[in-house]
Amino acid sequence: MQDKELLPTAKKLAQGKRLNRQDGLLLMTTADIYGLGAMAQAARQAKNQDKTYYILNRHLNYTNICANQCRFCAFWRTENHESAILLTPAEAAAKAAEIPQGQVDEFHIVGGCHPTLTLDYYLELFQALSKVHPTAALKAFTAVEIDHIARVSGLSAEEVLDALILAGLGALTGGGAEVFSPRVRQELCPRKASGKRWLEVSALAHKRGIPTNATLLYGHIETPEERVDHLLALREQQDLTGGFNAFIPLSFHPTNTFLSDLEPTTGLDDLRVVAVSRLLLDNFPHIKSYWVMLGRKLAQLALLFGADDLEGTVVEEHISHDAGATTAQGLTEPQLLKMIQAAGLKAVRRDSYYRPIYD
Ligand code: V47
Numbered sequence: 001m002q003d004k005e006l007l008p009t010a011k012k013l014a015q016g017k018r019l020n021r022q023d024g025l026l027l028m029t030t031a032d033i034y035g036l037g038a039m040a041q042a043a044r045q046a047k048n049q050d051k052t053y054y055i056l057n058r059h060l061n062y063t064n065i066c067a068n069q070c071r072f073c074a075f076w077r078t079e080n081h082e083s084a085i086l087l088t089p090a091e092a093a094a095k096a097a098e099i100p101q102g103q104v105d106e107f108h109i110v111g112g113c114h115p116t117l118t119l120d121y122y123l124e125l126f127q128a129l130s131k132v133h134p135t136a137a138l139k140a141f142t143a144v145e146i147d148h149i150a151r152v153s154g155l156s157a158e159e160v161l162d163a164l165i166l167a168g169l170g171a172l173t174g175g176g177a178e179v180f181s182p183r184v185r186q187e188l189c190p191r192k193a194s195g196k197r198w199l200e201v202s203a204l205a206h207k208r209g210i211p212t213n214a215t216l217l218y219g220h221i222e223t224p225e226e227r228v229d230h231l232l233a234l235r236e237q238q239d240l241t242g243g244f245n246a247f248i249p250l251s252f253h254p255t256n257t258f259l260s261d262l263e264p265t266t267g268l269d270d271l272r273v274v275a276v277s278r279l280l281l282d283n284f285p286h287i288k289s290y291w292v293m294l295g296r297k298l299a300q301l302a303l304l305f306g307a308d309d310l311e312g313t314v315v316e317e318h319i320s321h322d323a324g325a326t327t328a329q330g331l332t333e334p335q336l337l338k339m340i341q342a343a344g345l346k347a348v349r350r351d352s353y354y355r356p357i358y359d
Pocket residue numbers: 072073074142172173174175176177178213214215217246248250251252253254257290293311319320323
């Protein structure tokens with residue numbers, strides 16, 4: 001360990017003790033990336049051994065029309081914009097029908113917060129997709145979308161979740177969490193549901209047996225303290241409800257956003273956030289290395305810095321590509337296998353609930 005200041009934290013980890021805010025801040029600011037990485041990798045090994053998960057999935061964005069218009073986002077459009085998109089359920093089903101049977105285990109469905117679509121649209125979307133691929137799980141919407149759909153439909157979030165669950169909802173995605181700090185939210189996404197509400201809606205899903213994911217959008221105006229506090233708020237919620245499956249750090253992509261003057265994140269900062277997440281989120285089963293945003297090479301390296309999940313085949317991605325991501329739109333199963341196996345790890349094809357399909 002080069003950074004001797006990390007020794008008390010390392011000792012706590014060796015004794016199986018939980019890290020606190022001070023530990024988190026030291027880890028989030030140390031220059032000792034190898035020391036940090038070694039601790040995170042030990043935690044990954046203890047939790048998941050060599051297993052590295054991936055899924056055959058499709059990302060499906062049903063609309064980019066969004067009432068929130070966040071300053072960090074290049075994906076949203078106003079309703080009358082020439083590149084505004086709103087798929088009808090039939091159009092979404094036609095896209096899904098292009099996928100051969102057995103080649104999709106999950107639809108990852110997210111969109112903008114559309115100003116007028118009500119619950120019926122989302123139920124029809126589920127119905128249409130399930131008809132084409134009845135065995136694919138519907139991992140759909142962020143906690144922010146659930147809150148938004150409820151308000152537009154004149155319903156409670158509980159009612160929306162119950163109706164979606166009856167229609168086949170299997171899990172919520174982890175987006176919309178951004179940074180919980182009210183300061184950051186006020187500056188970058190003032191119209192979006194608060195961090196407190198994001199956590200509340202996640203808890204409502206957990207109480208109904210619906211697992212969810214969580215994210216942190218980092219690398220813009222947030223401070224190390226705000227990163228750490230975000231992670232600790234997630235850990236606290238997980239202690240209460242236990243329904244989070246994976247945490248996904250999302251590296252900010254500035255192109256075409258209101259923050260386009262900012263530099264993208266560095267590789268070392270990306271690895272740092274993965275590693276610190278693994279160490280602070282001791283009650284999260286999985287940390288995802290999202291290759292779409294990290295890039296293939298860094299995503300592979302992150303598998304040796306605490307991450308144990310590579311997301312999946314994805315196939316079509318708009319949110320980070322609209323913001324300048326230069327990664328492929330999708331990867332094939334052999335490409336994912338090569339990344340995992342070349343890191344000396346054991347690839348496990350999973351379903352949406354982290355049950356092995358084969359390994
Ligand atoms: O909610 C928006 C973020 C999220 C930008 O749950 C940006 O398994 C970077 O949540 N640069 C959507 N990020 C992606 C997401 C996700 C991805 C993969 C897997 C899962 C999962 C969830 O992307 C948004 C927002 O936080 N985002 N704009 C940007 N310019």
